[in-house]
Amino acid sequence: MNEIELGFFNSGIEPFFVVFFIIFALVIGFFLFMVVGSISQYSFNNKQPQVTTQARVLSKRTKVSGGSGDSSASTWYYITFETVNGDRKEFQVKGQEYGMLVDGDRGTLSYQGTRYRGFNRDVSSSFLLVFIHRDYPEAGMQVPGGTVEEVNRLKLPYYVN
Amino acid sequence: MKEEAGLQQLYVRNKVTETVFYNSYTKEDQNRHIFLVQACTELPEKWSHFVTGEDDDRGLCYLFFWIDVTSPPTLIADHGKYLHLIH
Structure with missing residues (x-):
């Protein structure tokens, strides 16, 4: 030595x-x-085939790195889809797409290997929640509502927990 | 939504429109803000819920279910008036 x-x-x-x-x-x-x-x-x-299949958004997550001191932080966005076959695949997506999709969204997923090619949300099968009075059904169907405090300050999109 | 439908974990996607509605029960004009709200979790095809809270409808039982927005049945008052804006 x-x-x-x-x-x-x-x-x-x-x-x-x-x-x-x-x-x-x-x-x-x-x-x-x-x-x-x-x-x-x-x-x-x-070299992988391009796959197009029906799928739904299962979950979303982000990964943040940097941001300590004067350095800027970077954020990566990921969405996990579940195909009709039950397969679950996670892809990195752009921030805007991450924001526009929510858990449960259904549509057509396209990917090639680990490369995400897009997800077209199926709006034609959108369903609206309505209700009737159990004891007064003759009152008719209506859309549920509620009170929003300070509606003009509500920044959208907004999550209610 | 929590009081009327028992729902939590909702995603308020966007505002559809704003309108003035005359409430014949309270005899006053009400500003209605219509939002497109999406459930963040899988919901049943139908369920019942007893209204909570302090309003007059407390204790009423509502039956909830889904309708296809592309061919909706008749809804009360003007509840179906803006459906064309969300699909």
């Missing part, structure tokens, strides 16, 4: 440059690993 350390000093290479080179190599290696992985995934997806 002492011989190796002596070797570094004897060769005239500063320890700072050795550490710098190792970190530099690690960073380059990490980027190469990411690039190769992405190209490999891209190539794999291109």
